[in-house]
Amino acid sequence: MILAIALPTGAALAETKLESTLEGVKGQVENLVTAKDEKSVSELALRIETFKKIIEFSVSETKDLKIKLLGLEDLNEEESAWRKTMIEELNNALTYYESEKSTVEDAAEISLDEIKTLATDFKNWRDTTYLPVAEKVNELLLIRQEENAIEIAERRWQKIDEDIKKLEKAKIKGVGELRELLKNADGLIGEGRELNREAGNAFWKDYILVTATTTTSAPASTTITFLPERLNATTTTASSTESATSTDESASSTLSIQPPSIKGLVGDSLVRIKDAYQIFIEMSNLVRKLLN
Amino acid sequence: MITNEEIKKNLGELKTIEPDPGFKRTSRSLILSYKSEKKIFFGMPFLKVAGAFAVLMLVITAVAFEFSPTPVLSSSFNSGSLQKEFENLSINTGIEEAKYRESANQTIVSALNEIENTNVKHMNNSLLRDEADGINLDDSTNPEIDALLETVIF
Numbered sequence: 348m349i350l351a352i353a354l355p356t357g358a359a360l361a362e363t364k365l366e367s368t369l370e371g372v373k374g375q376v377e378n379l380v381t382a383k384d385e386k387s388v389s390e391l392a393l394r395i396e397t398f399k400k401i402i403e404f405s406v407s408e409t410k411d412l413k414i415k416l417l418g419l420e421d422l423n424e425e426e427s428a429w430r431k432t433m434i435e436e437l438n439n440a441l442t443y444y445e446s447e448k449s450t451v452e453d454a455a456e457i458s459l460d461e462i463k464t465l466a467t468d469f470k471n472w473r474d475t476t477y478l479p480v481a482e483k484v485n486e487l488l489l490i491r492q493e494e495n496a497i498e499i500a501e502r503r504w505q506k507i508d509e510d511i512k513k514l515e516k517a518k519i520k521g522v523g524e525l526r527e528l529l530k531n532a533d534g535l536i537g538e539g540r541e542l543n544r545e546a547g548n549a550f551w552k553d554y555i556l557v558t559a560t561t562t563t564s565a566p567a568s569t570t571i572t573f574l575p576e577r578l579n580a581t582t583t584t585a586s587s588t589e590s591a592t593s594t595d596e597s598a599s600s601t602l603s604i605q606p607p608s609i610k611g612l613v614g615d616s617l618v619r620i621k622d623a624y625q626i627f628i629e630m631s632n633l634v635r636k637l638l639n
Numbered sequence: 640m641i642t643n644e645e646i647k648k649n650l651g652e653l654k655t656i657e658p659d660p661g662f663k664r665t666s667r668s669l670i671l672s673y674k675s676e677k678k679i680f681f682g683m684p685f686l687k688v689a690g691a692f693a694v695l696m697l698v699i700t701a702v703a704f705e706f707s708p709t710p711v712l713s714s715s716f717n718s719g720s721l722q723k724e725f726e727n728l729s730i731n732t733g734i735e736e737a738k739y740r741e742s743a744n745q746t747i748v749s750a751l752n753e754i755e756n757t758n759v760k761h762m763n764n765s766l767l768r769d770e771a772d773g774i775n776l777d778d779s780t781n782p783e784i785d786a787l788l789e790t791v792i793f
Contacts, residue, residue, distance in 0.1 A: 369743050376750045383757075394754045401750055408743070459757075466754035473747070485737060492730040499728060506715040513710040610737070617730055624725040631716040638709055 365411050368404040375400045394462045395451055401469070402448050406441060409477070413437045416484050419491060429555045436480045443472065483554050486609045490550060493543045493613045493620075500536050500620050504529070507627060514634070521637045525630055532626040539619030546612035553609075 375397040382390045416433055447469060451457060457465075511529060514522045607615075658666075714720055725731075 365743075369746060372746055372750050376746075376753050379753055397750055397754055401747055404743070404747065408740075463755050463757075466751045470748065470751045470755075478744070481740070485740065489730065489733050489737065492728075492733040496728040496730045499724065503715060503721070503724065506713050510712045510715055513712060517710045519710075613730075614734075617734070620728075620730075621725065624721060627715070627721045628718045631718040631721060634712070634716045 365404070365407045368400070368407045372397070372400045372404050391457075391459055391462070394459070394466075395457055398451055398462060398466060398469070399448070402444050402451075405473075405477075406444050408481075409437050409440050409444070412481055412484055415488055419487070425555050433480060433484055436476075440477050440480070443476075483550075486546075486550055486613075487554075489610065489613045490543060490546050493539075493546070493616050496617065496620050497536065497540050497543060500539070500623055503627060504532060504536060504623070507532075507630065510634075514637070519637055521633070525633060525637075528626050528630050528633070532623040532630075535619045535623040535626070539616040539623070542612050542616035542619065545607075546609045546616065549606070549609050549612065 375393065379390070379393040379397050381387075382393045387393075413434060416430060416437070419430065422430060447465065450465065451462075454461075507529060511522060511525050514525065657663075
């Protein structure tokens with residue numbers, strides 16, 4: 348029987364604080380909707396309370412992201428500079444939240460129009476300032492996590508390879524099929540690595556180089572020299588990769604080929620790793636048959 | 640018949656007899672050059688047998704291990720462990736968190752809309768979604784993330 352690989356149901360969403368503050372927002376919204384339905388006099392107060400809960404959640408969310416960003420290891424010089432910029436952005440966000448919190452807490456009275464304006468401004472600020480930063484940080488986290496997954500899969504491949512060598516030495520019948528499956532898994536892991544490298548390349552070009560050029564005011568034509576060797580490899584395989592490589596060439600042309608998103612590339616890479624593990628599982632079942 | 644006197648005389652003569660000096664030297668050097676072949680342990684017969692048996696067992700074990708039809712394999716061929724290893728990859732948690740963040744963002748947007756809005760009632764996005772979740776509808780908020788998740792679930 349081939350076991351199906353699925354996501355862990357109890358994924359480690361250990362951000363208890365984050366979850367509880369989000370639940371607080373949901374509860375407050377429910378109260379506000381009910382108050383609106385009932386045309387309650389507390390409607391304004393509930394709008395203000397909902398806004399406070401949103402700020403509370405936003406602070407938790409930002410701190411959580413900051414901790415994750417600070418936890419990243421093995422960053423090179425440019426990546427460290429980029430991280431520093433992102434940390435500054437997140438600190439600015441926290442300052443903004445404090446300011447908004449003071450506005451609603453310190454004011455003697457807030458009118459309906461004022462709280463509505465605060466909400467509108469907050470939404471616009473979140474869309475244009477916070478979310479782009481959060482998106483970048485989260486993309487880097489995904490690339491790093493996928494890199495780690497690939498390394499684990501490669502180590503597993505090596506161990507299986509050693510076992511197959513033992514079986515070959517013992518002249519077990521049917522080992523050839525195992526060797527063939529292992530070769531397929533090797534191909535998939537290789538493709539996964541390549542796709543994640545593409546994601547790393549895209550991240551480097553879209554974010555790190557931009558930060559480097561912004562902070563150093565280097566001319567655009569020289570920025571490519573920042574591209575590290577490990578991210579500058581020639582790409583192969585997967586269909587989504589092909590469109591990614593063509594993007595550079597067609598940047599100045601009129602062709603509008605949509606480049607694969609970083610998340611898409613990481614996702615494609617993960618699919619390859621998942622498929623490799625599926626082959627490993629298939630092999631384990633086959634070994635059991637061969638040895639019985 | 641030999642008398643006592645004669646015996647005493649003969650013994651007196653024999654008393655002075657000595658070996659040939661050449662024979663004496665050769666014999667002495669031969670005796671001194673002789674080394675004992677006696678061994679501490681394997682000199683004893685039963686230990687010789689035990690030692691031979693041990694060597695034989697060692698050879699048999701080595702041969703059996705080398706040509707065993709079922710070699711000792713690592714735990715890499717345990718399907719349960721392999722499945723767990725994949726599930727424990729941090730990227731899976733990362734994808735879950737990405738989905739959670741998308742959902743949280745929708746909730747925040749919806750809550751801000753509710754604060755801004757004075758006209759629409761019973762149309763709160765977040766509340767409707769929560770109710771939809773309650774009746775097992777798809778809570779899709781971001782097609783890209785959902786597509787990613789679908790790819791890792793068989």
